[in-house]
Amino acid sequence: MSLSGTLIPVFIGIGLVFNALGVIGILRFPDVYTRLHAETKTTTFGTIFLGLAVVIYSLTRLFDTGDGEYLTFIIHTVIAIAALAITNATGAHAIARAAHMSGQKPAPCVVDRLSEAEND
Amino acid sequence: MIPFIVTTLFAFLLYLVLTAGAGDLVWWSYSEIAAGIVLSLITAALSRTFFCRNRDYRMANPVRLILLLFYIVCPFFIEMAKANLEVAYRVITGRIRPGIVRISPGLKTDFGVALLANSITLTPGTLTVSVDDDTGDFYVHMINIRKGLETKKITESEDVFTLFQFPAWIRRIAE
Amino acid sequence: MMPGIWQAAILVIAALILAAMIRLFAGPTAPDRVVALDTVNTLTIASMILLGVIYRQLIFVDVAIVYALLSFVGTLYIAKYIGGEL
Incomplete structure (x- = not known):
């Protein structure tokens, strides 16, 4: 019990810190591609850790009470997190592609092979 | 025919995972399983053309x-x-x-x-x-x-x- | 178990959603707004899972799954519209 009592606040803390970094990133970075970097990676990772905190909490409740409802809770949380991780990455890919197709160039940029390939 | 069967099995497995813990037949109930079979058959009939489009089952x-x-x-x-x-x-x-x-x-x-x-x-x-x-x-x-x-x-x-x-x-x- | 830790986490997430809204309104371009909308969606899913723990209701997590998939479809369609493929 004491182990989960320390793990849950730590995981929630990690999750909230990374979610906050993602939000600061989209407010701070200069163009849409760098904002996508901040958004996709950090919010996915932070939400995975929030989900892990929920899973650990449900596991301790499952061992304390033996209530099968908590097992369902764990399974559904894991499925929600998996769906989130897959859809976030694919959605970021779609936004990046759409932004490039709509003619938005990376603003500070040292090299852009995609525009060169399109212009050929 | 094979895409239909594969899609049905996948949809049914996902249904079983989502409804685990609902009944007394191991983790599921009879009505739950019957509903799952019907729903996965309908899903497979609707979406069999895009789930394995290349007929690549590896x-x-x-x-x-x-x-x-x-x-x-x-x-x-x-x-x-x-x-x-x-x-x-x-x-x-x-x-x-x-x-x-x-x-x-x-x-x-x-x-x-x-x-x-x-x-x-x-x-x-x-x-x-x-x-x-x-x-x-x-x-x-x-x-x-x-x-x-x-x-x-x-x-x-x-x-x-x-x-x-x-x-x-x-x-x-x-x- | 510390009481109120889940509620505090949800308050922080709500504050983060408000901060992400700044980018949603400020823009400057449409893809920027979609990025902010995606952030808001992800944070909403996180808060739904935490709400499920607070109220001990499984339905919140089920709604979170459906919300994740539907917001993904929404993002894809907005992206297609911005890219000029629709």
Whole structure:
């Protein structure tokens, strides 16, 4: 019990810190591609850790009470997190592609092979 | 016919996972299973043409599925943690040098390309912008290009992935 | 078990959603707004899972799954519209 009592606040803390970094990133970075970097990676990772905190909490409740409802809770949380991780990455890919197709160039940029390939 | 059966089985398995713990027949109840069979048959009838469009069933192999699970838990998760620390560093310091480079991993199957594109997006400093359908080349936006890397026409995948070689892993899983 | 830790986490997430809204309104371009919308969606899913723990209701997590998939479809369609493929 004491182990989960320390793990849950730590995981929630990690999750909230990374979610906050993602939000600061989209407010701070200069163009849409760098904002996508901040958004996709950090919010996915932070939400995975929030989900892990929920899973650990449900596991301790499952061992304390033996209530099968908590097992369902764990399974559904894991499925929600998996769906989130897959859809976030694919959605970021779609936004990046759409932004490039709509003619938005990376603003500070040292090299852009995609525009060169399109212009050929 | 085979796409229909595969889609039905997949939908039914997903239904069973989602409704686990609802009844007394191990974890399910009879009515739950009957409803699941009917619903997965309807789902498969509607979506059989896009679930396995290429009639490529190699991902049904359990060895590949176990490898995929291992890939997600071990190298992928480590890279993802590293990615987040790196992005956190960039967010705090604001030190970026972005650009779009081209890599040529040489994957052929749809599933392999999708898996690599998602892996690239969730790993350090890289984001897939576009995939060339004919050659299988990836256009990857990097948040911090090392000096000297921008002059190459096609960047080596060794320069993009530092810790684990994702294309080699995915070739073993999906091809 | 510390009481109120889940509630505090949800308050922080709500504050983060408000901060992400700044980018949603400020723009400057349409893809920027989609990125902010995606952030808001992800944070909403996280808060739904936490709400499920607070109220001990499984339905919140089920709604979170459906919300994740539907917001993904929404993002894809907006992206297609911005890219001029629709």
